[in-house]
Amino acid sequence: MSVAPAVGTAGGSLPDSPAVWCSHLRKRFRRHQAVHDVSLQVGRGEVVGLLGPNGAGKTTVIKMLLGLVTPDDGEVLLLGRPAGDPAARAGVGYLPELFRYQPWLSAAEVLALHVRLSGADVSAAEQRDRLDLVGLGARAADRVGGFSKGMQQRLGLAVALVARPRFVVLDEPTSALDPLGRADVRDVVLGLREQGVAVMLNSHLIGEVERVCDRVVILDRGRVAAAGSMTELLGQQQVRLRLTGLTPAAEQRLARAGAVHRGGDGPDVLTLSVRDDRPGQDDGERVGRVVPELVRDLAALGVDVHAVEPVRVSLEDRLLGILRGAADERAAAERAAGEGVAR
Ligand SMILES: Nc1ncnc2c1ncn2[C@@H]1O[C@H](COP(=O)(O)OP(=O)(O)OP(=O)(O)O)[C@@H](O)[C@H]1O
Numbered sequence: 001m002s003v004a005p006a007v008g009t010a011g012g013s014l015p016d017s018p019a020v021w022c023s024h025l026r027k028r029f030r031r032h033q034a035v036h037d038v039s040l041q042v043g044r045g046e047v048v049g050l051l052g053p054n055g056a057g058k059t060t061v062i063k064m065l066l067g068l069v070t071p072d073d074g075e076v077l078l079l080g081r082p083a084g085d086p087a088a089r090a091g092v093g094y095l096p097e098l099f100r101y102q103p104w105l106s107a108a109e110v111l112a113l114h115v116r117l118s119g120a121d122v123s124a125a126e127q128r129d130r131l132d133l134v135g136l137g138a139r140a141a142d143r144v145g146g147f148s149k150g151m152q153q154r155l156g157l158a159v160a161l162v163a164r165p166r167f168v169v170l171d172e173p174t175s176a177l178d179p180l181g182r183a184d185v186r187d188v189v190l191g192l193r194e195q196g197v198a199v200m201l202n203s204h205l206i207g208e209v210e211r212v213c214d215r216v217v218i219l220d221r222g223r224v225a226a227a228g229s230m231t232e233l234l235g236q237q238q239v240r241l242r243l244t245g246l247t248p249a250a251e252q253r254l255a256r257a258g259a260v261h262r263g264g265d266g267p268d269v270l271t272l273s274v275r276d277d278r279p280g281q282d283d284g285e286r287v288g289r290v291v292p293e294l295v296r297d298l299a300a301l302g303v304d305v306h307a308v309e310p311v312r313v314s315l316e317d318r319l320l321g322i323l324r325g326a327a328d329e330r331a332a333a334e335r336a337a338g339e340g341v342a343r
Pocket residue numbers: 029030032034052053054055056057058059060061097
């Protein structure tokens with residue numbers, strides 16, 4: 001059984017609740033189980049990335065979080081209220097993956113229409129600021145029908161942000177954007193976090209997610225395959241060392257610092273997966289303490305330390321590792337089941 005997080009005062013602004021919280025969500029479309037069992041949360045002011053292969057269920061989960069698709073099972077609290085509650089929805093800005101605006105309206109008119117629909121009190125000057133923020137200030141009076149895909153996506157971002165949301169959901173916000181546009185979106189997301197606005201970002205551009213997200217949730221076939229902060233997900237920290245004059249005593253000292261891997265980068269180069277069993281350490285702290293002590297001790301043992309550099313596992317590598325690992329496990333389970341039937 002799940003326990004819903006504490007919420008603030010009824011009818012008030014509910015400051016204590018996460019921006020969104022869900023537990024054991026399930027959704028089936030006809031014979032296809034799109035979402036099996038998804039629990040996650042996004043804290044206030046937190047930027048969370050939702051990653052996973054095509055068809056993993058990301059958009060379906062987002063729509064269930066926002067009350068746009070009804071789950072078959074599970075619970076959702078959006079800004080501390082049930083997902084369909086108009087007061088909760090009023091606090092959300094949503095850029096859907098697929099959208100089209102009325103081609104006969106200008107960018108400024110689209111924005112004004114969405115302000116009216118939201119019921120928020122947003123001045124004309126503030127609406128113009130939003131268009132400036134997404135780089136469309138000079139095109140405010142132009143009809144949307146003549147906009148490129150990237151310009152439409154920028155307008156979608158302005159619409160998502162115009163009613164001063166407390167939780168912003170961006171489903172593939174940069175799929176049509178050039179590198180400059182992607183950098184703009186990154187700045188917008190970081191600006192939102194600074195203002196305490198929570199963001200959920202679904203993107204296949206993993207480098208982008210790695211740069212802006214505090215935490216990541218990886219979906220695979222409708223289930224959470226992994227979740228955690230970047231440090232938790234990117235796992236054990238490694239350092240590459242170039243050393244000469246290694247003695248048996250120095251080898252022993254190295255082994256006490258962690259697992260040593262050789263090969264690939266030359267005879268003097270080794271990679272150390274740093275170990276520190278003391279509790280309460282994150283990876284940065286671990287490397288920050290273990291490596292200087294190790295270098296001091298190696299020098300005292302007569303070793304020449306030529307280079308020490310951190311090895312960073314990319315989120316892309318980690319994601320591929322998780323997805324391939326899950327595929328291998330499924331294949332092994334299917335083989336085992338097949339052998340069971342044959343016996
Ligand atoms: N309205 C629907 N009717 C039937 N099947 C649906 C519907 N919406 C989603 N699905 C199915 O649910 C599964 C998950 O789809 P979803 O769009 O949530 O995936 P996704 O992770 O967002 O994928 P992508 O990265 O390709 O956008 C897919 O198999 C899809 O075909």
